[in-house]
Each structure stands twice: as C-alpha cells, then as structure tokens.
Amino acid sequence: MATDATAAGTISIAGRTVPRMGFGAMRLPGSKDPAAVLRRSVELGVRVIDTAWFYGGGVVNQYIAEALRPYPADLVLATKTGASTTHVGQGIKPDYSAEQLRAGIDRDRSVLGLDTVPLTHLRWMGDGDEVDGVTFDQAFETMLEIQAEGRIEHIGLSNVTFDQLRRAHARGPVASVSNLFGYGAQDDAPTLDFCTENGIPYLAFGPHGYGVTDTPPLEPGQTAAQARLKWLLARSPVTVVIAGTGSVEHLEENIAAAG
Numbered sequence: 001m002a003t004d005a006t007a008a009g010t011i012s013i014a015g016r017t018v019p020r021m022g023f024g025a026m027r028l029p030g031s032k033d034p035a036a037v038l039r040r041s042v043e044l045g046v047r048v049i050d051t052a053w054f055y056g057g058g059v060v061n062q063y064i065a066e067a068l069r070p071y072p073a074d075l076v077l078a079t080k081t082g083a084s085t086t087h088v089g090q091g092i093k094p095d096y097s098a099e100q101l102r103a104g105i106d107r108d109r110s111v112l113g114l115d116t117v118p119l120t121h122l123r124w125m126g127d128g129d130e131v132d133g134v135t136f137d138q139a140f141e142t143m144l145e146i147q148a149e150g151r152i153e154h155i156g157l158s159n160v161t162f163d164q165l166r167r168a169h170a171r172g173p174v175a176s177v178s179n180l181f182g183y184g185a186q187d188d189a190p191t192l193d194f195c196t197e198n199g200i201p202y203l204a205f206g207p208h209g210y211g212v213t214d215t216p217p218l219e220p221g222q223t224a225a226q227a228r229l230k231w232l233l234a235r236s237p238v239t240v241v242i243a244g245t246g247s248v249e250h251l252e253e254n255i256a257a258a259g
C-alpha cells in the first residue's frame with residue numbers, strides 16, 4: 001500500500017479540499033517525539049488534524065504550533081470548545097457558558113497562532129440536553145454569535161445525538177460532526193447516515209475501538225488497524241479518519257490504509 005493520505009480521496013471541509021485521511025493529536029503527549037509525528041503526517045499529505053486546547057493539559061496545541069508553523073494553507077486544524085478553561089490539567093469539566101465557549105476558542109487562537117481557527121467543534125459532554133442550566137440549543141446559538149464575531153470560521157458538533165444534530169442543522173450551517181464510530185462501535189450509524197445524506201463531513205473518533213478488537217476481514221498484507229480504517233473510509237463518502245497515535249510507525253501504517 002502507498003503511504004499517502006491523498007489515496008483516501010478528498011472531501012471539502014471548512015472551505016478546503018483535503019484528503020479524507022486525517023490525524024488525531026490527542027495521543028501525542030505519550031509520544032517519544034511529537035514533532036516528528038506531526039511533521040511526518042503533513043509530509044504524507046494529512047491536512048485535517050483534530051486537536052483541542054485541553055489535550056495533554058494544554059500541551060498538544062503547543063506541539064502543533066511549534067512543529068507545523070507556518071501552516072500549509074490548506075491545513076484544517078479542527079478544535080473543540082465546551083470545557084472550563086480554569087480546570088486545565090485537572091480533568092475536563094464541561095462548561096457551555098458564553099464566557100467559557102469564547103475562552104476556549106481564544107486559547108486555541110492564541111496558542112495555535114491563528115487569527116481564526118478553521119473548524120471548531122462544540123463538544124457536548126452531557127447525558128442530556130442541558131448542562132448547568134445551559135441547553136445544547138443555547139450553546140449552539142452562542143457558537144453562531146462567536147462565529148459572527150469572527151473568532152472561528154466554521155462550526156462543527158462533537159459527541160452529539162442524532163436529534164441535536166438535526167436541530168442544529170435546521171438552525172445554522174453545521175460544517176462537520178465528530179462522534180465515536182468504527183467497525184466495533186456502530187451505534188452512531190443513524191447520525192452518520194444523516195451526514196452522508198446532507199454532505200456533512202464526519203470525523204470518526206476511536207476507530208480502533210477502545211478495547212473492542214472487532215476487525216473486518218483482512219485483505220492480503222493488511223494489518224488489523226489498516227482494515228478498520230479502510231472499512232471506515234468505505235462506509236461513507238463523508239467519513240474522515242482521525243486515528244490517533246504517538247508513533248511514526250503507527251502513523252505510517254494508518255496512512256497506508258488509504259491505499
């Protein structure tokens with residue numbers, strides 16, 4: 001298999017046409033050399049990097065800025081907001097107040113060194129539709145206001161239910177969805193199918209299953225990890241792989257799945 005992200009085909013996200021083989025940066029704090037992993041991903045054609053200001057207690061965005069600036073013009077840095085910025089390094093505490101939604105976005109802009117972040121997901125963490133008196137719909141309205149202020153370019157949704165997506169999609173443009181989905185975890189299929197019907201990019205996190213070892217039948221020469229990622233790409237034209245790793249070897253193996 002060729003080690004080239006562009007072999008996965010392309011998709012339009014946040015106004016850029018990019019390969020559907022992306023990269024998830026959450027595992028970088030466990031890496032021996034985060035900069036090498038990041039630089040190799042971009043060298044191999046990756047143009048979607050999923051991150052969050054709270055990953056690694058705040059260090060992951062620093063790794064990205066140090067390794068990749070000046071960024072390629074078509075790089076989609078996909079971030080998240082919806083956590084308390086005063087709880088860095090003490091676990092992630094959901095907070096959907098307008099003040100904290102803005103604070104997370106401003107932290108991204110400052111650490112990543114960007115006037116505007118291309119894509120910011122409203123990351124929902126509640127079991128229901130309301131967290132500490134703020135409803136999902138109110139939080140989405142605030143995201144639209146923050147976008148109108150020019151702080152973010154495009155709004156995505158993460159960890160959302162099918163119903164939340166449908167409501168937000170009816171209210172304003174939803175640029176992407178990032179939910180848990182993979183061969184071993186297909187409960188979110190209705191959301192993915194809605195995204196497929198509406199042309200909404202779907203950044204699937206946890207494609208290696210979080211301990212679920214279910215794997216599609218292997219093609220000759222394919223590893224289990226590659227089979228899962230190739231299955232994900234074949235599942236829908238809107239899926240985007242954001243598999244996470246802290247290892248250059250695993251990164252290359254994952255990107256080669258695109259072939």
Ligand SMILES: NC(=O)c1ccc[n+]([C@@H]2O[C@H](COP(=O)([O-])OP(=O)(O)OC[C@H]3O[C@@H](n4cnc5c(N)ncnc54)[C@H](OP(=O)(O)O)[C@@H]3O)[C@@H](O)[C@H]2O)c1
Binds near residue numbers: 023242245246247253
């Ligand atoms: N929106 C959200 O709420 C949310 C939640 C969770 C994650 N995410 C994003 O989604 C990305 C992916 O999720 P994830 O990292 O949790 O899960 P994942 O990609 O399914 O799995 C990552 C794990 O698999 C291992 N791995 C990766 N490639 C491998 C390979 N080729 N062979 C063997 N093991 C391999 C990694 O270890 P090594 O480091 O040793 O390779 C790591 O332990 C994250 O990086 C993050 O950006 C988003």
